[in-house]
Amino acid sequence: MSTVLVVEDDPVLRETLVYNLKGHQFTVEAVSDGLAALEAARRFRPDLILLDLMLPRLDGVEVCRILRQEMSVPILMLTARDDEIDRVIGLEIGADDYITKPFSMRELMARVKANLRRERLRSEAAAAPEPAASGVIQLGNLALDLARREVRLDGKPLLLTPKEFELLSFLVQHRGHALTRMDLLDQVWGWEYPGGTRTVDVHMHGLREKIEVDPTHPVRIVTVRGAGYRFEG
Numbered sequence: 639m640s641t642v643l644v645v646e647d648d649p650v651l652r653e654t655l656v657y658n659l660k661g662h663q664f665t666v667e668a669v670s671d672g673l674a675a676l677e678a679a680r681r682f683r684p685d686l687i688l689l690d691l692m693l694p695r696l697d698g699v700e701v702c703r704i705l706r707q708e709m710s711v712p713i714l715m716l717t718a719r720d721d722e723i724d725r726v727i728g729l730e731i732g733a734d735d736y737i738t739k740p741f742s743m744r745e746l747m748a749r750v751k752a753n754l755r756r757e758r759l760r761s762e763a764a765a766a767p768e769p770a771a772s773g774v775i776q777l778g779n780l781a782l783d784l785a786r787r788e789v790r791l792d793g794k795p796l797l798l799t800p801k802e803f804e805l806l807s808f809l810v811q812h813r814g815h816a817l818t819r820m821d822l823l824d825q826v827w828g829w830e831y832p833g834g835t836r837t838v839d840v841h842m843h844g845l846r847e848k849i850e851v852d853p854t855h856p857v858r859i860v861t862v863r864g865a866g867y868r869f870e871g
Contacts, residue, residue, distance in 0.1 A: 642665070686754055689713055715736050846858075
């Protein structure tokens with residue numbers, strides 16, 4: 639169960655955020671000012687922070703600047719202002735995302751989940767196979783040249799669509815990890831992509847047709863029942 643720290647001085651919005659996050663099975667702690675945010679983040683060690691920009695005692699920019707020096711937790715900034723300079727400052731000091739009030743809870747929850755997925759996938763990427771000195775990842779008779787965006791099977795060039803290449807590259811770089819359709823949709827297409835997860839299945843089918851000996855019984859890209867897919871090699 640993921641943990642979220644809510645830092646918001648408006649009591650109505652703060653309680654609304656807490657209520658909705660708990661409804662999505664998050665463990666939540668909430669505070670109303672910047673100094674309390676620093677103390678809570680250090681003690682609570684949340685998986686994600688929802689941080690209001692305009693706060694008493696210490697504003698959100700300073701809170702973000704301080705926390706970014708101490709921890710890599712995803713920070714999603716909330717603000718009632720729509721000035722581009724605010725967004726730029728927030729992102730330059732280390733915020734991971736930015737949403738302007740008023741916002742829908744549906745959009746906020748989508749962003750929270752997308753940022754948590756990205757953080758989880760970043761940590762999993764550390765276990766990915768490293769490219770050789772040539773910049774090529776070699777997996778049996780399958781070779782991926784990430785820099786040149788080329789794939790070879792049995793030494794012969796394999797023609798992939800741009801999305802098939804991005805999908806295969808992401809799978810390979812998270813080899814051995816079960817990836818949900820939402821993981822793949824978020825990272826390959828972008829979380830705001832209007833299409834559904836069926837898009838992932840369609841592209842996965844096409845990819846299997848090209849890299850599997852028997853696409854009906856895949857051994858490289860296996861289905862993880864109830865979850866999504868996993869690249870085995």
